[in-house]
Amino acid sequence: MNKKMRFPPELINAIAEGKTEMLSGLLKTGDGIIRQLDESEDRQWREALNLSIRLGNEDAMDVLLQGIKFDFRQIHEALLVAVDTNQPRVVKRLLDRLDQEKGNKMDVRSFSQAIFDHSIDNSQFAPGVTPLTLACQKDLYEIVTMLSQKGHIIPWPHKISCACLECRNGRQYDLLKFSLSRINTYRGIASRAYLSVTSDDAMLTAFSLSRELCKLSKKEPEFKPQYLSLEQLCQEFAVELLGMCRNQSEVTTILNSCGDESQDALDEQAFEEGIPNLSRLRLAVTYNQKQFVAHPICQQVLSSIWCGNLGGWRGSRTAWKLLVSMGIFLTMPFLCLIYWLAPKSKAGKILKIPVIKFLLHSASYLWFLIALLGESIIMELYRDKFASREQNILHNSFHMVWVVGFFWYECKEVWIEGMRSYLLDWWNCLDMMVLSMYLASFALRVLIMLKGYFLCHDDNSTKECAYFTQTGREDWHQEDPQMIAEVLFAVTSMLSFTRLAYILPAHESLGTLQISIGKMIDDMMRFMFILMIIGTAFLCGINNIYVPYVISPQLGRFNETFRFLFWTMFGVVNQEYVDMPDYVLAEFVGRILYGIFTLVIVIVLLNMLIAMITNSFQKIEDDADVEWKFARSKLYLSYFREGLTMPVPFNIIPSPKAVFYTLSQLPYRQQVITALVQRYIESARREFEEAKRKDIGNRITELNKAVFRMHSDMKLVQQLLIQGSGSSDAVTKDGSSILGKYIIGAKNNFKGFNGREDTSSSLKVTVHHDEEEAKVDSHTNLTQQNQVDQSGAEASEQFSCQSCQKKTEGNFIRPVV
Template identity: 35%
Template sequence: MKGTISRQKLISDSADDVDPKRNLEDPIDRPLSQIEKTFLLSAERGDCPTVKRILERYKASPEEFDINCVDPLNRSALVSAIENENIDLLKLLLEENILVKDALLHAIKEEYVEAVEVLLLWEEEHHNSGEPYSWERVDRSSSAFTADITPLILAAHKNNYEIIKILLDRGATLPIPHDVRCGCDECVHSNSQDSLRHSQSRINAYRALTSPSLIALSSSDPLLTAFELSRDLRRLSRLETEFRAEYNEMRAIVQDFATALVDHSRTSYELEVILNYDPDGEMWHPGERQTLERLKLAIKYNQKQFIAHPSVQQLLAAIWYEGLPGFRRKSMMAQLLSVAKLGMMFPVYCSIYMIAPKSQMGLFMKKPFVKFICHSMSYAFFLTLLGAASQRIEILALELFGTDWVQDMVKEWQRKERGAFFGIAECGVILYVISLVWAEIRALWNDGLEEYISDLWNIVDFITNMFYVIWFALRTAAWFLAWYEEKFRGGDPWYPREMWDSFEPMLISEGAFAAGMIFSFLKLVHIFSVNPHLGPLQISLGRMIIDIVKFFFIYSLVLFAFGCGMNQLLWYYAELEKNKCYVLPNGLPDFDNNDKACTIWRRYANLFETSQSLFWASFGLVDLVSFELTGIKGFTRFWALLMFGSYSVINIIVLLNMLIAMMSNSYQIISERSDTEWKFARSRLWISYFDDGDTLPPPFNIMPAPKLFLRTIGVHRKIESTQSFKERSRLTVKQRHEDIMKLLVRRYVTAEQRKRDDFGVTEDDVMEIRQDISSLRFELINILHTNGMKTPQVNLSDVNVSGKKGKEMERRILKDFHIGIVENLFSDIKLGQVEPKNVFGQIAKAIGKRKTTKKKDWNALVKKGSLKSDPIGTKQEAENQVMRRQSLRGHILTNVTTPVNLEDDKLLEYNPKLSEVPRGARVAYAKFMTKKLQVDFAKDVEIEGGTTEEVKDDQKDSAKLEKKASQDSVRKLNNLADAAKRESVKKQDQVVVNVESKEEVSLMDAKIEEPEPKKESLTDQDFDKDDSKVEGDGFSYRVLEESTSSEPHSQCLSPVMETDDSKSEDRQSPIPQDEIPIMSPSPTDDHSIDIEPPPQEDQRPSFIASGTSKLSGQKRTGWI
C-alpha cells in the first residue's frame, strides 16, 4: 500500500511545472567526453570486453567518466543493450550499478522477454517497500513514457501474451479507471490540475484493458468482459468526443476478440454452451430448449460483428426453422405454398393451442417460424380490416347488393354520419387495437422501460396505438354528443359535413385514424427484414434517416428565419386582400368575383401561413403572382422578391442538393456493411420469437385460456420441488462453461502465437543478426589477444561494424549531435510594422528642426531581413554550433537575468586548460567575466531598444563609455594576470594569460597555454578581405560571425591549423592513431587504457594574438 501511495504522489508531482531553464548538469545537454563516446559506441556495437575494461579503468574516476551518460537521443548504455537484445551486456551493466531508470519499460516496449525477467528480478532485489520503483523516479520531462504507464499497462499495449503472463503470475494488478463522470476527490483534483493528462491516463488504462491477451489471461468469462468493455467504450466515445477515434479503435479490438473466440468453436455443443450461459438466470443443459442468454446480451450491447458471425447465424437459422425439416431445401414455389398453408391455418392453430397447449399441434405452434407466420398473417388481417374501414366497406356492399329498403337505410346512415356508431370493420379494428395495446403493455413489463425504448419499432407501435386510442375516444365522444343533443335537447344534430365546425370531434378522429393507418402499413418494413433481398435495402434506408433529421434541422431554421422576415414585410397587404375577399353577407368569401384575393391572402396572413407558403415553394407550388398584392409599393415588392429569391437559392438549390449528397454518401458507406447490419436486424427479429411468451397473436392473446391457471399452480410446485437442486446444477453449468472457454482461449492464443511466428524475416531480425555478429567479432578479438596472438585494431569509424541505423547512431554520438533548435536562423522582418507615435513630440521636433522626408528603401529592408541562400551549409558552421552549445558564455548570456553560481569543477569541465591556473585565480576570473558580460548585455539591450535617432544622438557618449570600460577591463585583467603569475612561480610553471575583448571571442571559453616563442603580432593589415582570414606565423585565423542575438556585431577568431594530409586524417579519427585503442590493448601494457593523447608540442598552435579594438582603438591581447 505504501508503494501505491508513493507512486500516486510521484505521478502527482510530475504534473508540476518544469523549470524551462536547463541545469548545466543535465546529461542530455552535457557534452560527452571521449571515453564516454567510446563507452556508448561499444555498448551500441555489443563490445562487452571493451565496456568491461572501461568500467574497470574509470570506476574510481567519476569526474572523467559517468556510467549513466546518455547519447543525443537520451539512451543510456543499458537501453542500447536492451534494444540490441544483448543480455550479457545488460547483466554486466547491472552488476556495475548503472541507474536502471525506465529500462524495464524499454524492455517491455521492445518485447525482450529475457531482459524483462532480469530487470524484474533486479527490481525485486533492490526495491524497498514504501519507495517508488525505478521507472517512477525518472524525470517525466525527459522520459519516453508518461507517469501513468506501468509495466503491465505497457505490456498490455503491446499485447504480448508472454510478458503479461509473467507480470500476472508475479501478482501485478491493473487499476480500473474511474467513470468519466466520477466526482471523487482524486478525479476532481487530477482533472483540475491537468485535464489532458487525466483523459490520456484513462485512454491508456482502457487501451490496456482492451488487450486481448490480458482479457484472455485475467477473465474467467472473456466474452462477457469484451461485451461490457465494448459498451463502456461506446459510451465514452459519445461523452469524450475529442478522443472518439481512439475509443472506437479500442472498441473494434474487443469486438474482433469476441468474434475470434467464436471463430475457434469447432462443434455445435461448444457454441451452444457459450451462447446459452447465464450465471445469474435460468440454467441451460444440453438437449433442453435453448435460452440464448449470452446472445441476447450481445444484441443488447450492440455487438453486430459477433451476431453476424457465420457460426452464430447457422445456429440461429437451425433454431428458426425447427419443426419444418427440409424447408430450406425446397424450391421457392414450394416454400411459398408451405407459408400460405400455415397462414391460412393460423386461427386453427391458435384455437388448439389455447385448449391443449401440450398437444402435438400446440407444441408445433410454439416453433419460432410457425409463430412468426401466425403473427404475420394476423397482422395482415388487421391491415385488411383497416383498409375495409377506410373504404366504408359496409356501405359499399349494401349499395351494390341491397334492396330498395336497404338503399333507403344506407341513405339514412349517410345523413346521420356526424354521430354515427362504429361499423362492423371498425369494431374489428377496435378489437385488434385492444389486443395490440395489451401486447405492448406485456412487453414493457417484461423488458423494462430502458430496453423497451431502445428498440425504435416499439416507439412506432406506441405512437400507432396512441392514434388509434385517440380515434376511438373521439368517435365515442361524437356519438355521445349527438345522442345527448337529440334525446335531451330535442335538436337536430344531423347536418351535412360541410356545415361542421373546423374542430369537430368526428373530423379530428378521422385524422387520427388516418395517421395510425399510415404507421400500421409502414410496419410491414420491419416484417420484411427477414427477406435477404428486401432486408439490406430496408436497413440502408433506415440508417439514412439520421441524415434526413440533420438536414431538416437546418432546413427548418432557414424556413423559420425567412418566414419571420416575409411575414413582417407583407402582413398588411395580405390583410387588404382578405378584406377584398370577404365582402359577402355574414362574412362569406366571394370566390366568384375575387378568386385571386381569396387565394393569396392566406400566403402571408401570419407566421404559420407564411412558413407553409415557403415550404410548398420548395416543390414549385408558389409562383410570383402571389406577390402582386393590393396596395403594395414598388420597394416593398422588390425587397420581398429578393428575400424569396434568396430563400430559393439557399433552401431549394443548396440545402436540397446537400441532402442528396449526404444520402448518397451515407448509402455508399452503409451498403459496404449492409450484410452485417441486416444479419443483426434479422437476428433481433428472430430472437423475439424464440421465447416461450406471446405465443398467441392478436386478437387471441386477450382471450382467457386454461393454460393460465395451470401455469400458476405448476410454477409454485416446481419451485418448491427444485429449490434444493438449483445450487448443484448451477455449479455444474459454471464448470462446463469454464472448460469450454479455456479450450477457446487456448486455441486463440495458439493461433495468435503462430501468426507472430509466421511472419517473414523482418528488419529487427536482420539487426539482431548484425548485433550477434558484432558481439562475436569483439569476443573473438579479445580471446585471441588474451592468448597472446596478434589482433587487429578496431577503430570507432569502422563502417563494417553495423548497418545503416547503427552508423546513424554512431555518427550522432561522434559528432555531438544535439536535439534542439538552431538559434537565430530566422531574422525578424519588420517591413510594415508601425510603432505608436507621440504626436505632440513629433510636432515639437518639427517646430524645432526641419527634416526632409526620405523614401523608405523596401529592397534594402527585405534584403536585410532575408536569409542567405545556402542549401547545404558548411562544416565549420556545424562545429561552431557545437562550440556555442558547450560554451559557458552562451549559457550566461541566455540566462543573463539569473544569478550564475559556477563551481570550480564546472569551469574545468568546460575549459580543461584552466587546470593549469591556481584555483583562486580561476574563481576570481569567472566572477569578474560574469559581471562584465551582464553589464555588456544590458548595454546592448539598451542600444538595440532605442530608436535610430537616439542612437545617432548618443553615439559619441557611447564611444567614450566603451573606451573607458575597455581601459578598466584591461587594467583589472592585468592585475589578475599578475596574481596568476605570482601563484605559478611557486609551481615552476610560467603562464601567460591573454584576454580578448567582448567583440572578438567569448572570454568564458578562454584557454590557457604555456609560453610560446614570441611571434609577430597580428595587425589589421593582415586581414584578407576576400577570405576573411588573419594570417600569422604558421597559423591562420578565420573571422566567424557570432549568432547570438545579444551580440549582433561580434566576431571571433578561430584557429585553423595548417597541417599535412596525414595528420589531418589522424585528427579525423575519434581516437588518435598514436594512442593505444581500447578495443585492442597492447600485450605489454597489461590492458592499460590511455584515453587522452600525449601532448605534442609541434602540433600545438599559438593562441597568442594581438590586434586593435574596433571601439576603443587600443591594442589588446587576449585568450582565443
C-alpha cells in the same frame, strides 16, 4: 564514499562494443560499492542502460545494474525498453531488481503516476505508458503474463468528468499529458493480450469495453478516431475468440451464458424445451456487436433454431415457401384452434417452431390490415350515416378485437422482457403509440354513445341530449369528441401499415432496403432542423416586407407566406405573388429575398439532402450483408421467446401454461471460455513469431546478440592461438568456420528484407546500421590482430556454398559453438 559518480565518456562506446571488462573498469565494480549517480547526468546514465538493453547485451546490463544505484524511475524506463524490444528474460531480471530495491512492497500504482515526472519528458515513450500497457499494446503475451503475475495491473481510468483530487491535479499539472495517458491506458486495456490474460470471461469484457469505448468516443470527441479504432479492436477480438470454437457443444455453451449465473438460471426458465436462451447472443445484439452476430457460427445457430425440426425448410424453393405461407395465412384460425386444444400434440409442436410462429403472426397482422381496409370500405358505403350521430359503433369497431389482442401481447412482452429492454426497441414505442391512439379513438366514440344514452334519460338536459344524438355535423363544436376520434383513427390506421416493415428483414433485399430507409429518415431529421431555421428566417423577412401593403393579396399573413414558401421548394407556385408594381423598393427587395430563398433551399439544401441520403445508402450497401444479418437476427431472437405462440386475436383466450425447464451447465462455461482464450493466445503467439521474423527491429537485436557472442568466441580463438602455436593450422580453420557460421546467420536474418519492408522502417535501419558497421569494423581489427589471413577468403567460400544449401530455410540460424 558517498561521492557521486560522474559519467565516463567512454561508457557508451564500451557498451556499444560489448567490452564488459572495460565497462567494469570504468564503473570500478567489484569493490562492493554501489555508486550514486550525479543527477545532472541522469539522461546519459539512462541512455547507457537503455542502450545495453536495446542491443541485447545482457552482460553489459548486468555490470551496469551491479555497479550503479539506479533509481525506480530509471529502471522503469529500462523496463519499457526491454518490453519494447521483447526480451522477456531482461524484463524478468529488471523486475527482480525492482523487487530487491523496494523489498516486497513494490508500488505498482506509481508506474501510472508518471505524468508528474518531468524526467521522462525526453523518453521515447508516450506519457502514461507503463511496462504493462506497452506489452499489451504490442500483444506480448509472455511479458503480459509475467507482469500480471508480479501484481501489475492497469488501473481503470477515471470518468472524463471525474472531479477527484488525483484527476484535478493531473489536469492542472499538464492537460496534454493527462489526456494522452488516458488514451494510452485505454490502448493497454483494449488490447487482445490484456483481455485474454487478465479477464475471466474475455468475450464479455470485450463486449462491455467496446460499448464503453463507443460512449467515450462521444464524450471525448478529440480522441474519437482513437477510441473508435480501439472499439473496433474489441469487436474483432470477440469475433476471433468465437472463431476459436471447435464443436457444437462449445458454441452452445458460449452463446447460452452471459456470466451472471443467477441471471442465467432465471432466463432459462422462460424458454421452451429445445430453444436455448442465447443470452450471450442477445447481449451482443443489445451491445450492437454487428460482426459478432453476423459471424457464421452465430448465424448458423440462429438459422437452425429458426427452422427447428423442419430441416427441409431452409433448402426448399421460394415458390414452395410462398405456397406454405399462403396456406398458413388462409387456415390461420383453424391452426390456432388446434394449438389451443392440444399444444403438446405433434401439430401443436410444429406451430411452436419459430418460423411457423413468425408466419402465423404475420398472417394475423395481415388479417388485421385487411379488416382495417374492409372497415374503410364499409364507412364509404354508409357515408351519410357516418356523417351524423347515427353511426353504428359496430360498423367500424371490428379491428378493436385485434387491438385488444395487441394490447395483451404487449403486456406479456413487457412482463417477459422487463420494461427497460422493452423500451429500448423503437418498434415497441411505436406500438405503444399506435395502440394508445386506437384505444383513445374507441373510448371517445363509446363516450359519445353513453352520453347520448344517459343524457336522454335525464329529463333536465334535453338540449344536450339533442346535441349528442340528433345534430348534424355542421352544428358540432370544433372540439367535438367524435371529430377527434375520427382524426385519431385516420392517423392510426396509416401508422398501422408501418408495422409491416417489422417483418421485412426476413427477406434479404427487402431487409437491406428497410435498413437504408431507416437511416435516411434519420438523415431527414437532421436536415429538417437546418431547413426549419432557414425557412423561419425567410418566412419572417418576406412576411415583414409585405405586411404594410394591404393590397398584396397573397403575402403579408404568416400562414399564406408559409404556404407560398413551402410550395416554392417543389416549384408549384406562382412567382408573380411577390410582384407589387406600385411600390418599386418593396418589390425589389422582396424579389431579391425570394430569389435568395429559392437558391438556398432548392439548390443548396435539397442537394445536400440528396447527398446525405446517397451517402448513408452507400454506407449500408457497402456493409449490406452484416447489416441485414444483424437485423434478421433481431427478428429471429424476438420469436425465440416462449409464451407468445398464439397469434394476436386468439391470444386473449386463456390457455394452460407450459412447464418450466431448467438446465444446469454452469461450471462447463468457465472451462470453455478458458479453452477458447488459451487457443487464441496460442494462435496469436504463432502469428506473432511469424511477424517477429519480419520485424526489422527484432532482427537487429538478435543480430547484436549474435555479434556479441561472436566476440567472445573470437576471443577464445585468440587465446587458443596464443597458447598453442604448434597446432595453429587447426585453430585457424576452426576460427574461420565460426566466422562463416555467423555470416550465414546474419545473411539469413536479413533474407528477403528488401522485398518486404516499406520505406518508413528503412530509416530506422540506417540508424542502426552505422552501429552495425562499426561493430563489424572492430571485429575486423580483432581478426587482423589474430593474423588469420585466409579466414576472410575461406569464410566467403563457405558462405557462398552454405547459403545455397540453406536457402530454403527462412529462419534465422543461431550460431552455436
